Amino acid sequence: MVNPFDTFAIEEAVRIKEKLGGEVVALSMGIPDTERLLRDACSRGADRGVLLSDRAFAGADTLATSYALSLWCRQYEPSLILCGKMAVDGDTAQIGPELAEHLGIPHITDVCEVIDVTREKITVRKDTGEGFEVLECPLPALITVLKDINLPRMASIPGVRYGHEADVQIFTASGLSADLTKVGLSGSPTQVVRTFTPQRSSEALPIEGDLSEIAGRLTDIIKEVL
Amino acid sequence: MAAYIRVDREKCVGCGMCAGTCAQNAITIENAVAVIDQNACVLCRICLDSCPLSALSLVTEEKKENDLSQHSGIWVFAESRSGAPIDVALELIGKARELADRRGTDVTALIFGSDAHNHVLSLIAGGADRVFVGTDKMFDDLLDLPYAETICHLIEEHKPEAVLFGATPFGRSLAPRVAARLGCGLTADCTVLDIDRENGLLLQTRPAFGGNLMATITCPGRRPQMATVRPGIFAMPEPDPSRRGEMTEIDFMPRESAVRLISRTAAEARESISDARIIVSAGRGIGSQKNMKLIYELAGLLGASVGVSRPLVDLGWADHSHQIGQTGLSVAPDLLITFGISGAVQHLAGIGGAKKIIAVNTDPEAPIFSAAHYKVVADARDVLRELIAKLK
Numbered sequence: 001m002v003n004p005f006d007t008f009a010i011e012e013a014v015r016i017k018e019k020l021g022g023e024v025v026a027l028s029m030g031i032p033d034t035e036r037l038l039r040d041a042c043s044r045g046a047d048r049g050v051l052l053s054d055r056a057f058a059g060a061d062t063l064a065t066s067y068a069l070s071l072w073c074r075q076y077e078p079s080l081i082l083c084g085k086m087a088v089d090g091d092t093a094q095i096g097p098e099l100a101e102h103l104g105i106p107h108i109t110d111v112c113e114v115i116d117v118t119r120e121k122i123t124v125r126k127d128t129g130e131g132f133e134v135l136e137c138p139l140p141a142l143i144t145v146l147k148d149i150n151l152p153r154m155a156s157i158p159g160v161r162y163g164h165e166a167d168v169q170i171f172t173a174s175g176l177s178a179d180l181t182k183v184g185l186s187g188s189p190t191q192v193v194r195t196f197t198p199q200r201s202s203e204a205l206p207i208e209g210d211l212s213e214i215a216g217r218l219t220d221i222i223k224e225v226l
Numbered sequence: 227m228a229a230y231i232r233v234d235r236e237k238c239v240g241c242g243m244c245a246g247t248c249a250q251n252a253i254t255i256e257n258a259v260a261v262i263d264q265n266a267c268v269l270c271r272i273c274l275d276s277c278p279l280s281a282l283s284l285v286t287e288e289k290k291e292n293d294l295s296q297h298s299g300i301w302v303f304a305e306s307r308s309g310a311p312i313d314v315a316l317e318l319i320g321k322a323r324e325l326a327d328r329r330g331t332d333v334t335a336l337i338f339g340s341d342a343h344n345h346v347l348s349l350i351a352g353g354a355d356r357v358f359v360g361t362d363k364m365f366d367d368l369l370d371l372p373y374a375e376t377i378c379h380l381i382e383e384h385k386p387e388a389v390l391f392g393a394t395p396f397g398r399s400l401a402p403r404v405a406a407r408l409g410c411g412l413t414a415d416c417t418v419l420d421i422d423r424e425n426g427l428l429l430q431t432r433p434a435f436g437g438n439l440m441a442t443i444t445c446p447g448r449r450p451q452m453a454t455v456r457p458g459i460f461a462m463p464e465p466d467p468s469r470r471g472e473m474t475e476i477d478f479m480p481r482e483s484a485v486r487l488i489s490r491t492a493a494e495a496r497e498s499i500s501d502a503r504i505i506v507s508a509g510r511g512i513g514s515q516k517n518m519k520l521i522y523e524l525a526g527l528l529g530a531s532v533g534v535s536r537p538l539v540d541l542g543w544a545d546h547s548h549q550i551g552q553t554g555l556s557v558a559p560d561l562l563i564t565f566g567i568s569g570a571v572q573h574l575a576g577i578g579g580a581k582k583i584i585a586v587n588t589d590p591e592a593p594i595f596s597a598a599h600y601k602v603v604a605d606a607r608d609v610l611r612e613l614i615a616k617l618k
Binding site: 030031032033054055056058059061062063066092093094095096097098099100101102106107108109110123127128129130131132133134135136137138141184185186188189190191192193194195196197198204205206207208211212214215216218219221222225226 | 228229230250264265266267268269270271272274275276284286370371374394395396398399400401402403405406407409410411412413414415429434439440441442443444445446447448483484485486487488489490491492493504528560561563571574582584585593595596598599600601602603604608609612613615616617
């Protein structure tokens with residue numbers, strides 16, 4: 001399944017293409033199986049997919065991932081890069097700004113509306129959490145989009161068929177002339193040194209009895225705070 | 227040669243603990259030995275700590291270590307509005323002070339905005355030894371590029387060993403830009419920060435991707451070490467007006483931003499659960515959407531705000547603005563009453579600041595009880611009804 005946040009980016013890219021022409025490429029980095037996600041993106045309107053896949057990319061943190069993505073972008077020179085806000089599992093939302101920085105192009109995060117886009121510049125509304133900003137930015141640029149931005153279309157039957165047949169190109173590290181000290185585990189400054197299950201800090205005090213007794217005890221505890 | 231996870235066939239007994247932790251399902255047990263599908267493994271390394279027999283190891287080339295000895299001091303980016311630092315900036319200065327005292331180093335705050343010099347004293351009282359102030363009007367628009375350029379310039383000149391950012395929408399946009407420019411690591415949304423007194427290694431703990439696990443992350447080979455922290459995770463420091471510190475005006479002038487601010491509108495004050503004193507929260511265990519009514523009724527009786535766990539937002543039972551946890555809001559109420567929330571680490575990451583937690587859940591082993599002060603093993607709906615009746 002495509003990361004739900006990314007479906008909004010795909011939809012917005014397809015809408016911009018419908019207005020201005022051009023080509024929508026779905027780009028990802030991952031294990032060979034990730035090809036399925038790119039075919040899914042093509043069934044939703046992307047023209048083709050590009051997958052960066054190589055054992056040398058494995059274990060990448062956001063810096064090494066964004067570096068690898070930037071290598072392909074440097075060759076292809078997209079005028080606009082759209083990213084989902086973040087991965088589903090509470091990811092870092094770092095890939096977008098880091099990719100923009102590697103490419104030396106401006107970026108705008110948390111875009112909730114594309115107000116206008118031409119071949120030269122894009123005007124967007126950004127949700128800052130405290131309100132909204134209207135921002136204008138010359139292209140090439142990168143934006144990360146929120147889920148309020150659109151209602152993604154469902155893949156149509158011809159779309160699904162197109163997704164099966166669509167061109168998904170796979171690039172390896174050497175195909176991108178990657179600097180091997182900057183990709184994968186060896187290119188990742190951060191390291192996981194330990195994973196652990198959070199420990200019980202202290203035992204919670206059990207409140208037992210019939211429902212009325214429980215409610216009575218809870219009422220007393222609540223009243224201490226009120 | 228690319229790195230990979232190696233299974234020591236002498237040690238492995240095929241217990242399957244590692245397979246259980248793998249989010250990619252890349253590990254299978256064949257003939258009582260763990261086998262790793264190298265095409266599915268993404269080298270997340272979560273399996274390494276799961277093996278009771280230490281049969282798993284990471285095989286990789288040795289990294290060349292850079293000279294890190296020139297770097298010292300802990301910095302905090304103090305995000306501000308109209309020159310005044312926002313709460314998370316002070317929370318981070320308080321934490322930076324703690325870390326710096328352990329390490330025997332000093333704390334520097336960076337603050338920007340045309341009125342920023344009026345607020346330097348609050349940063350020093352909170353724990354900063356030195357404050358860099360950028361007062362150019364350009365900073366008032368809160369655009370990433372001039373900030374990133376200025377901060378990178380200061381970091382390269384003064385070489386701090388760690389830099390902390392608030393994980394606000396602006397901080398989450400700015401920090402990765404700075405990290406990528408400097409080629410540094412960045413750990414998002416840390417919930418615990420500690421420092422190694424000897425080598426200055428910042429121990430950054432956050433919920434791991436997927437799974438009910440916490441991960442401690444370090445950045446051994448590059449400086450500065452960079453981390454973001456959500457608002458409300460660390461306590462506000464008690465201001466000490468007698469503290470002394472120095473202030474330096476920044477004379478660096480960044481280029482004008484390519485992104486232009488056309489207009490800015492403040493949203494109508496949204497009810498935010500981040501500031502609520504009492505919160506009643508609900509999870510999957512409340513059973514059905516109609517029981518949200520009971521949650522709102524109880525909240526009404528207590529003058530409380532309503533929070534939810536992520537599944538309820540995914541189900542459409544509540545709006546995202548009510549979601550507590552890693553992908554929602556962090557809360558720090560005096561009282562939190564949870565109904566039918568099991569307590570995934572991503573959820574627990576958002577309630578660390580709550581002073582008193584009453585948890586109601588049918589499963590006595592639910593992880594929420596590890597964070598709670600009072601434990602009620604019962605059906606959420608029954609307790610809600612009874613409690614509402616009692617309070618009325």
